[in-house]
Amino acid sequence: MLGFNFVEIISAFLVLFAIIDATGSVPIFLNLRSQNKTIEPFKASFYSTIILIMFLFIGEAILKLFQVDLSSFAIAGALVILIISIEMIFGVEIFKIDENTSGNGSATLVPVVFPLITGPGTFTTLLAMRAEYNTINIIIAVILNIAFVYVVLRYLDGVKRLMGVGGVFILRKFFGVILLAIAVRLITSNLNALITSIQSQAL
DSSP: OTTOOHHHHHHHHHHHHHHHOTTTTHHHHHHHHHTTOBOOHHHHHHHHHHHHHHHHHHHHHHHHHTTOOHHHHHHHHHHHHHHHHHHHHHOOOOSOOOGGGGOSSBOIIIIIIIIIISOHHHHHHHHHHHTTSOHHHHHHHHHHHHHHHHHHHHTHHHHHHHHHHHHHHHHHHHHHHHHHHHHHHHHHHHHHHHHHHHHHHHO
C-alpha cells in the first residue's frame, strides 16, 4: 500500500530524531529566549516541514545537475552523520553555529529553522535515506519529528523541568551511538552499489 512500512517509518524517525536533536537543543532555545529573541513554534514547525519535504523531492534533481549519483551522496551523507554522532558521543563541537546570525527580534527562521532543524546534516540524511527507504515512509517520519519539535518549542520550560540536565545528556549519548551504527550501515550498503556502478562504467 504505497510502500507503507512501519519498520521503515520507525527507523527513519529515529535517524531524523537524532539528527535534529530537538531535546539537545533546548539549552540553545532557552538561551535565545533569554536574549529577548522570539521563537514561534507553529511557524518554525511549518517552515521546517515544507523545506524538508521539498528538499526530499528536489534534492536528487540538484545532485543530477552536479552529476552526483545517489549512492555517492548517501556515503557522503553517512560521513556527515558519522561526524555528528562523534559530536554527540564525545561532546566535541565540529559544526559551529554563528551566534550572530539570529539577527534582532525573531529567531524563528535563523537559527531555529536553519540550521538547528533543517541544517546540512538533516539535508544529507534525507537524501541518504532515499537510497534505503520508501519516500512515503520518510515523509511520515519527517512529519512525526516536526510534531515533536513543535511540542518541545511550545513547552520549552516544561521540557526542561521534565528531562533535566542529566536526561538531555543521556539522550544525546544514546542517540549518538545509534547514529554511529546507522552511518556505518549506510556506508557499507551503499559502498557495494557504488563499486558495482564504477565497475560497470569501466567495462
